[in-house]
Amino acid sequence: MNTPNPERLPAEQILLEHYRAHETGQPSAELDAMILAAAREAVAPARPSLLARLRDLLRRPQRFALAFGSLASMALVLGLVLKGLPQEPSIDDRQVAPVLREELGESLAAKRKQELPRTAVPSPAPLNREAARMSAAPSVEALADQPAAAEIADVDAGYAPQSIRKPLVPPLISELDEVLSEVLQLREKGLDEEAQQLLQALREAHPQLDLDARLEQLQHPDGP
Amino acid sequence: MSAATTDQPENDAALLRRYRRGDADAFAVLYARHRLGLFRFLAGLCGDASLAEEIFQETWLSLVRSASEQQQASVQFRSWLYQIARNRLIDHWRRHGKRQGLQDVFDEQLHDSPADEPGPEQQLDLSRDRQRLQAALDDLPQEQREVFLLRAHGDMELHEIAELTHTPAETVKSRLRYALSKLRRLLADPAPTEEVCR
Numbered sequence: 516m517n518t519p520n521p522e523r524l525p526a527e528q529i530l531l532e533h534y535r536a537h538e539t540g541q542p543s544a545e546l547d548a549m550i551l552a553a554a555r556e557a558v559a560p561a562r563p564s565l566l567a568r569l570r571d572l573l574r575r576p577q578r579f580a581l582a583f584g585s586l587a588s589m590a591l592v593l594g595l596v597l598k599g600l601p602q603e604p605s606i607d608d609r610q611v612a613p614v615l616r617e618e619l620g621e622s623l624a625a626k627r628k629q630e631l632p633r634t635a636v637p638s639p640a641p642l643n644r645e646a647a648r649m650s651a652a653p654s655v656e657a658l659a660d661q662p663a664a665a666e667i668a669d670v671d672a673g674y675a676p677q678s679i680r681k682p683l684v685p686p687l688i689s690e691l692d693e694v695l696s697e698v699l700q701l702r703e704k705g706l707d708e709e710a711q712q713l714l715q716a717l718r719e720a721h722p723q724l725d726l727d728a729r730l731e732q733l734q735h736p737d738g739p
Numbered sequence: 740m741s742a743a744t745t746d747q748p749e750n751d752a753a754l755l756r757r758y759r760r761g762d763a764d765a766f767a768v769l770y771a772r773h774r775l776g777l778f779r780f781l782a783g784l785c786g787d788a789s790l791a792e793e794i795f796q797e798t799w800l801s802l803v804r805s806a807s808e809q810q811q812a813s814v815q816f817r818s819w820l821y822q823i824a825r826n827r828l829i830d831h832w833r834r835h836g837k838r839q840g841l842q843d844v845f846d847e848q849l850h851d852s853p854a855d856e857p858g859p860e861q862q863l864d865l866s867r868d869r870q871r872l873q874a875a876l877d878d879l880p881q882e883q884r885e886v887f888l889l890r891a892h893g894d895m896e897l898h899e900i901a902e903l904t905h906t907p908a909e910t911v912k913s914r915l916r917y918a919l920s921k922l923r924r925l926l927a928d929p930a931p932t933e934e935v936c937r
């Protein structure tokens with residue numbers, strides 16, 4: 516840098532050389548390192564952000580297609596494996612074919628017929644279930660009410676599945692209502708004595724039921 | 740001819756351009772080329788090594804952080820670099836309330852009568868050349884000292900110094916002449932200072 520300049524006067528040149536020769540000051544090594552490191556860092560390529568890297572990934576069609584293809588293949592294999600697993604048949608399945616249901620009912624009935632003579636207590640077959648339920652029912656209101664009917668049906672939990680028990684409750688109610696309606700019709704026709712006899716017979720058959728209340732309900736269906 | 744051209748070291752402007760494009764090695768070459776001259780210019784001008792280091796660091800870092808390249812092709816990188824350093828030093832002096840002669844109105848009469856009586860603290864133990872040189876330099880008016888330092892460490896021509904210091908070329912020439920004259924006298928005849936010491 517400080518090379519002799521021929522255009523300068525020799526005296527000046529000598530003095531400058533003399534002065535430079537005696538100069539010893541210089542920046543410290545730490546300062547040199549710090550400045551060079553700062554300069555290097557200032558031009559170092561910045562690490563791209565996560566968003567930038569994702570965008571870069573999406574811009575590469577081959578890699579995106581490969582990733583998508585792998586994912587689709589995995590889903591396909593998983594679906595095939597799950598479909599190939601053996602599934603347990605369920606008797607309680609409502610989707611059972613009607614023919615199969617009929618066969619199942621017949622076989623159960625035949626089995627019960629065979630068991631009947633051997634047991635002192637009649638088995639809770641579907642045909643006897645209605646009578647059993649009548650004796651166990653606490654009130655007519657409870658029978659009319661669907662949740663209460665379900666509660667009654669729980670008594671049969673030991674021998675019948677829920678799906679078969681539920682449809683049996685409405686016929687019981689309709690039967691009672693039918694008799695009570697007959698009572699009302701007799702009253703309307705002026706045949707009070709006959710109506711009273713019928714009601715009395717019903718009371719004797721089902722003393723635990725509140726037949727008067729149910730009669731009142733049937734008489735005034737829109738009442739409180 | 741082309742061989743001669745390729746043998747020539749890459750000029751500063753080209754190195755700076757390379758650095759701005761991400762070549763850190765180009766900066767290292769620039770730094771190695773100018774670190775000593777710039778540091779000694781600052782140390783000689785302010786007379787304080789720690790302050791010189793501070794300004795030196797600020798100068799290089801401002802160059803690193805600046806995205807600009809050399810503004811004018813006519814201005815050499817060296818002049819540009821020394822200009823930054825000089826402005827930083829003047830700012831420092833302003834912040835610390837130091838009256839600095841670099842901005843004083845040039846007074847030819849003042850320069851015509853350089854200080855004949857060195858300060859007493861500068862006259863202690865001037866037996867060694869370096870100390871005598873430093874004392875002689877410190878004794879110069881600041882404007883003359885700056886011109887001499889730019890000439891000695893920046894290796895600048897008079898017109899470059901004039902441009903950098905915003906001073907007429909003739910004034911720069913005059914300052915340099917007086918500075919050299921006084922330094923020669925002090926170095927050739929140390930007797931007056933020794934007498935003062937006694």
